[in-house]
Amino acid sequence: MILLEDTWFNNPALQKALLPAVYETLIMVGLSSLVTVIIGLPLGVVLYVTQKGGLGESRGVNFVLSSIVVNITRSIPYAILMVALIPFTRWLVGTSLGPLAASVSLAIAAIPFFARLVETALREVSPGKLDAAHAMGSTRMQSVAKVLIPEAMPGLIAGVTTTVVTIIGYSAMAGLVGGGGLGRLAYNYGYQRYQSDVMVITVIVIVIIVQAVQWSGDWFTRRVDHR
Amino acid sequence: MITVTDLTKVYHQGRREVRALDGVSLTVPAGSIHGIIGHSGAGKSTLVRCLTLLDRPTAGRVEINGVDLTAAHDAALRTARRRIGLVFQQANLFDSRTIADNVGYPLELIGMKKAERDAKVAELLRVVGLPDSGPAYPAQLSGGMRQRVGIARALATEPDVLLFDEPTSALDPKTTDEILDLILSLKGREGLAVLVITHEMHVVKKICDSVSLLDDGRIVESGPLVEVVNSLDGRLAEALLGIPPHAPLDAGSGTLVDVLSSGPKASTPVVAHTSREVGAELNIIAGSVEHLAGTTFSHLRISVPPGTDPERVVESLRAQGADAKITDLTPNEELDA
Numbered sequence: 001m002i003l004l005e006d007t008w009f010n011n012p013a014l015q016k017a018l019l020p021a022v023y024e025t026l027i028m029v030g031l032s033s034l035v036t037v038i039i040g041l042p043l044g045v046v047l048y049v050t051q052k053g054g055l056g057e058s059r060g061v062n063f064v065l066s067s068i069v070v071n072i073t074r075s076i077p078y079a080i081l082m083v084a085l086i087p088f089t090r091w092l093v094g095t096s097l098g099p100l101a102a103s104v105s106l107a108i109a110a111i112p113f114f115a116r117l118v119e120t121a122l123r124e125v126s127p128g129k130l131d132a133a134h135a136m137g138s139t140r141m142q143s144v145a146k147v148l149i150p151e152a153m154p155g156l157i158a159g160v161t162t163t164v165v166t167i168i169g170y171s172a173m174a175g176l177v178g179g180g181g182l183g184r185l186a187y188n189y190g191y192q193r194y195q196s197d198v199m200v201i202t203v204i205v206i207v208i209i210v211q212a213v214q215w216s217g218d219w220f221t222r223r224v225d226h227r
Numbered sequence: 228m229i230t231v232t233d234l235t236k237v238y239h240q241g242r243r244e245v246r247a248l249d250g251v252s253l254t255v256p257a258g259s260i261h262g263i264i265g266h267s268g269a270g271k272s273t274l275v276r277c278l279t280l281l282d283r284p285t286a287g288r289v290e291i292n293g294v295d296l297t298a299a300h301d302a303a304l305r306t307a308r309r310r311i312g313l314v315f316q317q318a319n320l321f322d323s324r325t326i327a328d329n330v331g332y333p334l335e336l337i338g339m340k341k342a343e344r345d346a347k348v349a350e351l352l353r354v355v356g357l358p359d360s361g362p363a364y365p366a367q368l369s370g371g372m373r374q375r376v377g378i379a380r381a382l383a384t385e386p387d388v389l390l391f392d393e394p395t396s397a398l399d400p401k402t403t404d405e406i407l408d409l410i411l412s413l414k415g416r417e418g419l420a421v422l423v424i425t426h427e428m429h430v431v432k433k434i435c436d437s438v439s440l441l442d443d444g445r446i447v448e449s450g451p452l453v454e455v456v457n458s459l460d461g462r463l464a465e466a467l468l469g470i471p472p473h474a475p476l477d478a479g480s481g482t483l484v485d486v487l488s489s490g491p492k493a494s495t496p497v498v499a500h501t502s503r504e505v506g507a508e509l510n511i512i513a514g515s516v517e518h519l520a521g522t523t524f525s526h527l528r529i530s531v532p533p534g535t536d537p538e539r540v541v542e543s544l545r546a547q548g549a550d551a552k553i554t555d556l557t558p559n560e561e562l563d564a
Contacts, residue, residue, distance in 0.1 A: 132319040135279045136333040136384075137305040146332070150323040226364040227322045 013189040013198050022205060025181035027099040028171045029209075032106035033164045040111045040163075041156070043070075044118020045144060055130070055140050070112040078109050078170050082177060102179025106167055114163040121155030122148060154225040161217025165210050172206070182206055229278075229311075229388045229420050230254045234287035236273050236444075247273040248284065249444040255437075257387070260414055260421040262431040264466070265441035271424050274441065275392045278422075279313050280304060291387050309333065312381030316393035318373040320365040326352070326376050327361035333383045351379040355409060371402035378409060382416075389413065391423040395430060407433045428466055432519055438463060452520045459487050459552050468526045470513045481510075481530040482537040488549035493525040501543040507535035528554065 043065065049055040050062035076084070082105035086096045089104040125148055133147040149156070175183025182202050190199025236248040247270050255261040265271050276282040278289055280296055289296045291310045299307045320329045327348050334344045352358050355375040365373055374394060381389055391410065395403040411434050413419060423430060431438050431452070439449035440463050448455060448463045455463040470485075488497055493516065502509045514527035531537045537553050544551035 126317075126319070128315060128317060128319040129321060131281055132313070132315060132321075133332075134281055135308060135311070135313040136380075137308045137336055139305065142336060146335070147321055151321060153323060224323070227366050 011195060011197055013185070013195060014201055017185055018201065018205070021180065021182045021185040024099045025171055025209070028102050028106060028174065028179055028181055029164065029167050031100065032103040032110060032167055035103065035107040036110040036114050036163060036167070037160060039107070040114035041118055043111065043115040044122065045149070047115055047119040048122040049144065055143060070115055073108065073112045078173060081105060081109050082174055097178040099180055102171065102174035106170055106174055109170060110163055110167050113166065114159060117159030117162060118156060121152045121159055124155050125151045154221050154227070157217060157221045157224060161214060161221070164213050164217070168206065168210055168213070228254070228256050228292055229422065230290040231278065232288045232290070234274070234277055234289065235285050236277050236282065237285045246444050248277060251287070251441070251444070251446055253439055253446060253449065255388070255420040255422050257418045257420045258414065259436045260410070260423060260434050262435035262438040263422065263424045263441050264426065264428065264431055264438060266426055269441045270444040271426070271441060272392070275390065275424055278390060279308065279311055309337070309384040310387045312384065312386035312389045314374070314377045314381045314389065314391045314394050316396050318377035320373055320376055322365050325361065326357070326363050326365065326368070329365065329376055330379045330383055333380065337384065347383065351382055354382065355379045370398055371405060374398065374406050375409065382413070387418055387420065389419060389421045391421070393425055394423065395427065396425070403429070404433070410434055432467060432517065436520065453522050456519055456524055457487070457489050459485055459550050467519065468515055468517050468524050470526065470528050471515065481532050483554040484529050484531055484537055484540055484544070484551055485554045486527045486529060486544050486549050486551045487524070489524045490522055492548050493523040497544055497547045497549045498527060498529055500547060501540055504543045505535055505539050507532055509540065
């Protein structure tokens, strides 16, 4: 027990670095999730409405966005994407280090992923409801804003939850190349210095964060689901 | 009043042309209920989509009180669409909105103030018999109740035409009758023409003043219910007042004669009278008696024994004011509508 206490609770890496690391991770995840939803939601809506037979069918737009932008971004492994984006990140936020910089590559990786989830959630809305909206004289914008998105809300919130959980996973990786956060803590101390306690505690904290996100996501989904 | 002229819709499936609608014309005056009946594939769904301009017809016009919908685009079309209230088979309510907000949706679109909207929604929910369901969500309601909400929503903008697309096809018989009673009760609403598209004869029998038969994209028969039924040859008559399909088709060695009588004559014993007159025992082997649009119709199939001239039987029946003909039971006798 004494041995355990010595190494597990008196480790300065945990005492001094754990809280800042949690904070950095939350900043990274929060910021990139926010940007992902702000850009990914409209992108998903555009993917949905421009598809064949959609409200605003446009083969050109759909091809460029779906087959080029989304599919190519999604094909690049995140480990490569985050390195490749360093010059862009430097241009955008002035540095490639820290949680703010890491959020750039996290958001760029997550936007197409989330946009696909949005597209899928919108497809779940029965076409009859859109017919009804149309027949009552809705404009396209009204159909999207007043019918399509509210009707898809449970699926959209579930999509946000999945995306945030995925971003948490990627944020550990982003931590390695300068993003900071729990990923870097686990790597620097847990892996490189063989401090298993840091590794275990970090993993536990990440598991708790993921659970919290999933539970609140599920709770919100239930709240808006009147089906 | 809705007037449809020469409505045509051609789809392209690859290189193949499909004429889903082929010159459909019809008129439904305000205050009346017109039924359009047809089996699946006859073009019913296409007709609904073209009437509401959800799909643009290839040719032809849809006029509501003289305003041509097919000529309208964008904003004008959206305004014109509000002149048609559409009720779907599956209600198509918005699950994310309460019943009150569903009914209020078309009013929201025209920018009606909340207080005014609430009053209007409450009135509409009373009309369809759901005064207390406003705060509920669609998922909490039964199919019949959801259909009532669909009707309230369609009535919200006070349309000139109410278009029902298979309104009772997803409902059980009891609920169907309740919804049909509701539709009948709307008949008196000022200036409202009702068009019901269905494959159910029961619906036509119960609520329609006039009926059209849609087959292969064309209207093949049309007219007031009492007229189309009063015929021994028409397909609508056969469908609405047909001999039950499982009636014995074999008359033994006798000849089959079909007898149609309507109005007061439907309740006089014409067959018994003819039986005495020709001195033969005429056997009624099948029949149907219906009360349609306030008139009783009776369609009987009798077997004339060998040795009696069936022509004499027919003559005697006609002399009593009934319609009669010798039935030639070839296959395809039964109507598929």
